[in-house]
Amino acid sequence: MLYGTTAAFVLSYIGFVLFPVEGPRYFFADQFQEPLAGWFFVPMVRYVIDNGAIHGGCMPSSHVAVALVALFWARRSLPRLGTVLTPFVFVLILATAWGRFHYVTDAVVGIIVGVAALSLTGFWAKAESRERRPEMSSLGAGSESGALRERA
Numbered sequence: 001m002l003y004g005t006t007a008a009f010v011l012s013y014i015g016f017v018l019f020p021v022e023g024p025r026y027f028f029a030d031q032f033q034e035p036l037a038g039w040f041f042v043p044m045v046r047y048v049i050d051n052g053a054i055h056g057g058c059m060p061s062s063h064v065a066v067a068l069v070a071l072f073w074a075r076r077s078l079p080r081l082g083t084v085l086t087p088f089v090f091v092l093i094l095a096t097a098w099g100r101f102h103y104v105t106d107a108v109v110g111i112i113v114g115v116a117a118l119s120l121t122g123f124w125a126k127a128e129s130r131e132r133r134p135e136m137s138s139l140g141a142g143s144e145s146g147a148l149r150e151r152a
Contacts, residue, residue, distance in 0.1 A: 004069040007117035012062035015113065019059040025049070025100040045099070061102045064110030067092050069117055 067089045075082025093111075096102040102110075 001069065001073040004073065004117050004121040005066055007120045008065040008069050008114055009062060011113045011117060012060055012065055012110075015060045015109070016058075021059040021103075021106070023058040023101055023106075024097075024103055058102055059106050059109060060113045061093075061096050061106045061110030062113075063096055063101075064093050064107050065114040065117060068111060068114030069121075072114075072118055 071082060071085055071089045074085050093107050096107050096110075097104050
């Protein structure tokens with residue numbers, strides 16, 4: 001999961017540099033009729049955004065990409081947890097656009113980045129397991145001669 005999360009963030013950060021898109025919260029600020037309403041999360045998110053948000057980190061949605069990576073591993077490792085998390089990830093994907101953080105296209109590209117990160121994770125895991133096999137077979141042989149032959 002760590003490789004997948006790292007890959008999703010790295011791919012997203014590359015996207016932020018290649019596509020410095022300003023989110024709808026800023027770009028369409030003068031066109032919104034009313035501010036978002038809410039009693040707990042909206043003020044909390046507004047405080048965080050007002051005190052630390054950037055204006056060009058919109059494309060792709062790293063929230064979506066990382067959430068999909070986490071959901072994949074949850075469903076694979078702990079299926080019950082994955083089932084519980086599935087609707088939350090779906091709502092998160094919708095909320096990125098509803099909350100004016102991302103355009104719908106950012107969420108779609110975030111899905112693509114999440115799938116790409118999982119693909120890279122699979123590639124890394126296969127490569128890592130291939131690298132470990134010779135070491136494990138020489139250690140599992142139970143003789144020093146096998147390990148000595150590999151060193152020579």
